[in-house]
Amino acid sequence: MGMMTEPLILLGLESSCDDTAAALLRIDPDGVPAILSSVVHGQTALHADFGGVVPEIAARAHAEKLDICVREALAQAHLTLRDVQAVAVTSGPGLIGGVIAGVMCAKGIAAGAGIPLIGVNHLAGHALTPRLTHGVTYPYLMLLVSGGHCQFLIVRGADDFTRLGGTIDDAPGEAFDKTARLLGLPQPGGPHVEREATQGDPTRFRFPRPLLDRPGCDMSFSGLKTALLRARDEVVAEKSGLTRQDRADLCAGFQAAVRDVLAEKTRRALTIYLADSPEHPVIAVAGGVAANTAIRARLETGAAELGVTFVAPPLALCTDNAAMIAYAGAELYALGRRHDMTLAARPRWPLDHTSPAMLGSGKKGAKA
Ligand code: KG4
Numbered sequence: 001m002g003m004m005t006e007p008l009i010l011l012g013l014e015s016s017c018d019d020t021a022a023a024l025l026r027i028d029p030d031g032v033p034a035i036l037s038s039v040v041h042g043q044t045a046l047h048a049d050f051g052g053v054v055p056e057i058a059a060r061a062h063a064e065k066l067d068i069c070v071r072e073a074l075a076q077a078h079l080t081l082r083d084v085q086a087v088a089v090t091s092g093p094g095l096i097g098g099v100i101a102g103v104m105c106a107k108g109i110a111a112g113a114g115i116p117l118i119g120v121n122h123l124a125g126h127a128l129t130p131r132l133t134h135g136v137t138y139p140y141l142m143l144l145v146s147g148g149h150c151q152f153l154i155v156r157g158a159d160d161f162t163r164l165g166g167t168i169d170d171a172p173g174e175a176f177d178k179t180a181r182l183l184g185l186p187q188p189g190g191p192h193v194e195r196e197a198t199q200g201d202p203t204r205f206r207f208p209r210p211l212l213d214r215p216g217c218d219m220s221f222s223g224l225k226t227a228l229l230r231a232r233d234e235v236v237a238e239k240s241g242l243t244r245q246d247r248a249d250l251c252a253g254f255q256a257a258v259r260d261v262l263a264e265k266t267r268r269a270l271t272i273y274l275a276d277s278p279e280h281p282v283i284a285v286a287g288g289v290a291a292n293t294a295i296r297a298r299l300e301t302g303a304a305e306l307g308v309t310f311v312a313p314p315l316a317l318c319t320d321n322a323a324m325i326a327y328a329g330a331e332l333y334a335l336g337r338r339h340d341m342t343l344a345a346r347p348r349w350p351l352d353h354t355s356p357a358m359l360g361s362g363k364k365g366a367k368a
């Protein structure tokens, strides 16, 4: 980041999915960031009865919670709005009602405090997090794997991303959540499926490894849940029920399939990246699925085999938060980015200006 003479304090806001978040971030004159506070109010309980995020419920909850988050973030940082020099807000992609709530809140603060407004792409927030947490220098390869996102990006700058591929249907977290639902495990399903999997035999059910037979870095996870459903129903038909061991074996088989697909596609993405930038062999991950020990371990081993450094931000900064939005805002601010009251909320907003937007929309909104 460019040199400054004074520290810069930014407020970040995030409301594009099912977490309402506010954070305060200081950038010191030497460019080093410090998170002063990071508040996240999740909505899991609000959506629990519906088997997915309900956009209208999410939007209303964001509108109600944003002010509270901002006040908490300021209090935890021992600051007032007068100390804040810029406000950065997720202006897409995501569920449009929530994004609008965040953008309106940020506009109010920017106008009221007379400070600059910076609209930030949510995916850029995730993709720049390794710089916030580990000071990783450009370029690097990024794998985003969450309930809403799954893509490989070469990150060359705060506004310079090349998308190498991603899911063509469900995100892996979504597949974990659906698997949990099919097996009667609680939501969000990832951690429960992982726990079951540790007790299971991953070889008993041989699930497909979708798209591994095709070149490139695109992935598909929606077929896996169909395969899981069929396997579950076969066991149920045979024994008129599932034992604990059946469930553990199904989880282990499913997780192994996701792990293998991510590992092989990551190897390919790394090969493409290294041909381009052999001087900086670094891969970073973000997103809730990166919390999965089995998946993370495999990705780490795969990177090591290619002589590549593996970076994983702490979980609280891997999942949705506003510190990453404030940080991405700070980098864009240093590049001269400013928005005015015409800043629009964008439900779809691909990071890579050169690649076409993905068709289709997941349970957590547009795939960008
Ligand atoms: O990044 P995140 O908090 O939110 C977004 O989707 O943006 O990711 C949440 C997703 C959920 O689908 C959850 O089931 C999954 O990450 N997840 C996991 C694990 N922990 C969370 N998936 C697999 N294994 C885990 N340990």
Ligand code: ZN
Residues within 6 Å of the ligand: 122, 126, 146, 148, 149, 319, 320
């Ligand atoms: Zn996210």
